[in-house]
Amino acid sequence: MPHAEFARLRREAPVAWVEEPAYEGFAGGPGFWAVTRHRDVITVSKHPEIFSSHAGATFLRDQSPRDLAALQQMMLNIDPPDHSKLRKIVSKVFTPKMVNGMFDSVDRYAAQIVDDLEPGTEVDLVEKVSSEMPLLVLAELLGVPPRIATCSTAGPTAWWASTIPPTVAGPRSSRLHGDVRLRREADRDPPGEPRRRRLEP
Template sequence: MNRTTMRETEPDRPALIFTPEVKADSPRVLAELRARGPVQRVRLGNGLAAWAVLSYEEARAALTHPDLRHDPTPSEKALEAVGYTVHKPGHGVGGSMLQLDPPDHTRLRRLVAPAFSPRRTRLLTERVHEITAGLLDAMAPRGEADLVEAFTAPLPVTVICELLGIPAADRDSFRRWTGDFLGLPSDRQRAAGLSLNGYVAELVERKLAEPADDLLSDLTLQSSTQDGRLSRAELIGTAVLLVIAGHDTTVNLIGNAMVALFRAPHQADLLRARPELVEQAVEEFLRLDSSVEASTLRFAANDLELAGVRIRRGDVVAVYLGQASRDAPQAEGTDPAVLDVTRPGPRHVAFGHGIHHCLGAPLARMEASVAIGALLRRFPDLRLAVPLDDLCWIPVGMMRGPLELPVRFTPRPHGTTVR
């Protein structure tokens, strides 16, 4: 092969992305990859070759394409070659709606959807305000904190565990297990999956014996009926999914939002002056730096084409929701790279698109609005205690967010009103 031919084929060689070093700077890296075209060949952090979908329009197309499915059967050889584990029913999120295609996906989603309806979310709002106030009361006298440890993590995990009926004493374990489970395939990930499943299985037995007024009790009772609406493996997978999706995404949504405000303090001042903008600002935070950086993998059931790129049966496709959201068309004259909490109706795919659009989106939006608004009101001089470039980010997996957010503020007495 002569030098000219090699140079011509180099753009088709997989780019190595999603290593820990790249994750810390992934918006820039993915933007550079997007500049080469909306669909690019990449190699994921676990070594798996895949097609990366990087544009807004192609992301929406991929997420609704009938030949891009969750069934990994056509891709089994490629997955086995790199030791990629597909979660089977009864382990991790295996058996949950996240890993299923219709009609099973439709059946499971219909069973869970009422718990996350806009109406149910409105009913939970008062409780979210109470939890927020308690966490900020504990922070206020100290004048400094790790915002992730003290606030952005315990708020969502408390909400989802209360909704599901998970005892308060077990919530720290859930946080640790889900953190390990969301990493790349490893012994720690497998152990975390087993721990999550074992715990949920025991909790299901307790709910069967003594049901309570919570979502897990409702789902457990449905699994015990004879109409086959929810198998035990599906129940366990769904409960694990709800714990993970119900708090990790929101932890990072709030964390990413605060980093964006630390980068642009004039925008934080604007939200303090105009608190009615907070809900709109949450959409802008979702657009600018999505907490779910990439979708779950899709597997090509047949040959297809995206943006002129031929994708063959068995190929693996990853939709990069964060980059696609930053690529979304915005109002004329606005800069999509700049945080603008007044941006009119920002478009994004941070919660996915199509039948797998995030069921908990109303809850995440509400929690983030309450949390960010309360933080800004309670601590007018809230500031980062380390340089922005020194922040450490989640090193692997589909999530994006800061691992720690050391902050300082003027100490304040307990009981300051946050509403």
């Protein structure tokens, strides 16, 4: 993180135009405004009617119309009041009581991940450990069985990739969408035995 450069921008040019030159296969972009001072960032965040997250999504690089339409469905790229409604639903999961209630599950998942590692072997820490934990916790929040979250042989991030719109993630994600959908249907709750879900409208 270029802390010194950001400090210079905050001091000398808190709202600065940044060019997007071509490099390493990137054709270049039109450029963007970088807002680096705290009070200015607060102002931007409070005025979505001027600084929209939805209009061009929240990626620095411009997206194709097809990809943009898919990205605009994601919560990160939705403006109020719709964003506020979704945030109200999600916020119920992160109250102190709900978070404290997940400690046992997190401990269990951590132990499970470590126990699955083969002693004395070299592993990719991101693939085998740090990417597994958030997937398992997220699966519990959404009411998705852990075996579905880690079901694909494509790797521990396969389930998460399957939640990305196929138009954004490409053919691989499309196949995972179908695989996860079938597994979810096969795992539907028996009549009279609804699975507990933490996220409810």
